[in-house]
Amino acid sequence: ASASYPARLAPHPPDLIKWVRREGGFVHEAVQIAQDSSFGLGLVASEEIPKGSELIVLPEHLPLRFGSIESDGGDGVDSVLDDLARLVPEELWAMKLGLKLLQERAKTGSFWWPYISSLPETFNIPIFFPGEDIKNLQYAPLLYQVNKRCRFLLDFEKEVKRALENLKPNDHPFGGQSVDASSLGWAMSAVSSRAFRLYGKKLRGGNYNDIPMMLPLIDMCNHSFNPNAAIVQDQDNRNMKMLVKVLFYCCFFNVIPEFSIGIAVEDLLIEIRLSIQVVAETEIKENDGLALNYGCLNNDLFLLDYGFVIPSNPYDCIELKYDGALLDAASMAAGVSSPNFSAPSPWQKEILCQLRLDGEAPLLKVCLGGSELVEGRLLAALRVVLADDIETVQKQDLNKLKSISAEAPLGIANELAAFRTVIALCVIALGHFPTKIMEDESLLSKGVSDSTELAIQFRIQKKWTIIDVMRNLTRRVKLLASKETATAQG
Numbered sequence: 202a203s204a205s206y207p208a209r210l211a212p213h214p215p216d217l218i219k220w221v222r223r224e225g226g227f228v229h230e231a232v233q234i235a236q237d238s239s240f241g242l243g244l245v246a247s248e249e250i251p252k253g254s255e256l257i258v259l260p261e262h263l264p265l266r267f268g269s270i271e272s273d274g275g276d277g278v279d280s281v282l283d284d285l286a287r288l289v290p291e292e293l294w295a296m297k298l299g300l301k302l303l304q305e306r307a308k309t310g311s312f313w314w315p316y317i318s319s320l321p322e323t324f325n326i327p328i329f330f331p332g333e334d335i336k337n338l339q340y341a342p343l344l345y346q347v348n349k350r351c352r353f354l355l356d357f358e359k360e361v362k363r364a365l366e367n368l369k370p371n372d373h374p375f376g377g378q379s380v381d382a383s384s385l386g387w388a389m390s391a392v393s394s395r396a397f398r399l400y401g402k403k404l405r406g407g408n409y410n411d412i413p414m415m416l417p418l419i420d421m422c423n424h425s426f427n428p429n430a431a432i433v434q435d436q437d438n439r440n441m442k443m444l445v446k447v448l449f450y451c452c453f454f455n456v457i458p459e460f461s462i463g464i465a466v467e468d469l470l471i472e473i474r475l476s477i478q479v480v481a482e483t484e485i486k487e488n489d490g491l492a493l494n495y496g497c498l499n500n501d502l503f504l505l506d507y508g509f510v511i512p513s514n515p516y517d518c519i520e521l522k523y524d525g526a527l528l529d530a531a532s533m534a535a536g537v538s539s540p541n542f543s544a545p546s547p548w549q550k551e552i553l554c555q556l557r558l559d560g561e562a563p564l565l566k567v568c569l570g571g572s573e574l575v576e577g578r579l580l581a582a583l584r585v586v587l588a589d590d591i592e593t594v595q596k597q598d599l600n601k602l603k604s605i606s607a608e609a610p611l612g613i614a615n616e617l618a619a620f621r622t623v624i625a626l627c628v629i630a631l632g633h634f635p636t637k638i639m640e641d642e643s644l645l646s647k648g649v650s651d652s653t654e655l656a657i658q659f660r661i662q663k664k665w666t667i668i669d670v671m672r673n674l675t676r677r678v679k680l681l682a683s684k685e686t687a688t689a690q691g
């Protein structure tokens with residue numbers, strides 16, 4: 202229960218909806234904060250809301266972002282935070298915004314206190330799992346990511362302590378409070394599980410830079426792949442009107458020559474603000490939760506960043522290393538007499554280099570499952586290495602060889618060997634899990650801790666993903682085999 206309904210930082214946080222309205226934002230009168238099934242708190246419709254309705258509009262000053270620190274940098278406090286932020290690798294961007302969150306959490310009378318006080322006190326994500334449950338995940342790529350994050354937090358704790366050591370009290374970014382791996386982990390998890398990457402300012406080239414932001418109230422929406430709400434960033438009408446007026450003035454009175462009008466307009470465009478709103482994508486029924494799509498992510502990312510796993514997630518996949526010996530073993534198990542994945546011929550090697558599965562700086566990580574079923578690079582490699590006729594291969598476009606919807610581009614026998622090799626790879630991958638799904642389910646039925654439950658659910662879903670790939674390919678093999686028989690008989 203503690204994972205589903207974690208306590209908030211303040212026992213009785215202020216009313217977030219009232220705060221957003223008081224700060225000039227808009228919240229639809231039927232939107233309320235409530236317990237949302239087993240996903241913790243959520244936003245729920247107290248009456249039917251028509252499709253297209255505005256649900257929430259946040260004024261520009263409510264999102265919490267790191268940006269202000271970067272632009273203000275220079276005074277004692279922010280330059281310390283800036284220097285620390287520079288030590289955070291890009292892939293752990295959540296820690297950078299987490300520093301700002303920690304700073305505001307420590308500040309007496311922070312503007313964002315009504316929001317921060319309503320954040321969960323703890324997060325049930327793998328960096329906080331006991332060691333036994335990290336092992337319980339039974340999946341090396343995720344173990345690697347968890348260990349990397351834990352190691353980063355421990356190293357970063359030392360960097361933070363060093364940076365804060367001899368600071369004058371006024372320069373201390375966290376109001377004199379000590380910061381350790383655990384508080385850094387809290388902040389990183391609060392951000393990774395609640396922040397959205399949205400458009401920031403418009404860049405001169407016309408693109409927008411994307412900025413991670415924490416969006417008070419909006420981040421109470423839970424996730425669904427079939428959402429009934431969406432975040433929309435619209436150019437603020439007020440600014441748009443101002444732009445139009447200025448343009449009219451310039452042209453009508455011919456105040457500035459044309460080339461400088463261009464510059465003036467461009468500069469104004471850069472200042473256009475993007476208001477952040479949530480709109481109803483579908484009609485929302487009374488008592489339905491408002492759901493956003495957090496992204497088409499696999500379960501590794503959902504678990505690492507958000508602390509949940511989606512059953513039958515269509516984007517879930519398993520990672521394998523492209524390895525000649527492993528593929529030879531799989532291929533032989535699939536009935537190929539003498540596969541040459543360990544020693545491809547020079548023309549095959551050349552194509553493998555194009556696929557970045559050989560040569561300098563190869564990318565050996567390949568995936569099974571998800572929307573592609575078999576990652577295109579792996580499928581092309583299988584088709585090419587299992588082909589013995591250079592001419593047939595050279596006639597084909599590499600993109601076609603990567604596509605599973607291209608029907609047997611190198612012939613039915615080649616396709617059957619490729620699919621059967623992947624099925625054998627799946628059998629090997631399943632065999633690497635120390636437990637079977639039935640054993641996992643029996644453990645769950647006995648009642649386990651929240652973190653053990655999540656770890657077991659994660660590995661069950663990984664096994665189902667492998668089984669689904671096998672089922673799908675077996676269907677394709679049967680179809681192809683019947684075509685092969687029909688051709689032979691014909």
Ligand SMILES: C[S@@+](CC[C@H](N)C(=O)[O-])C[C@H]1O[C@@H](n2cnc3c(N)ncnc32)[C@H](O)[C@@H]1O
Nearest residue numbers: 240241242394395420421422423424507508509
């Ligand atoms: C952006 S917050 C949403 C508000 C959150 N439920 C709360 O109580 O504050 C994201 C968190 O909500 C929970 N959550 C959201 N969608 C979920 C889902 N589809 N399944 C399970 N948990 C979900 C997870 O704990 C996740 O880390």
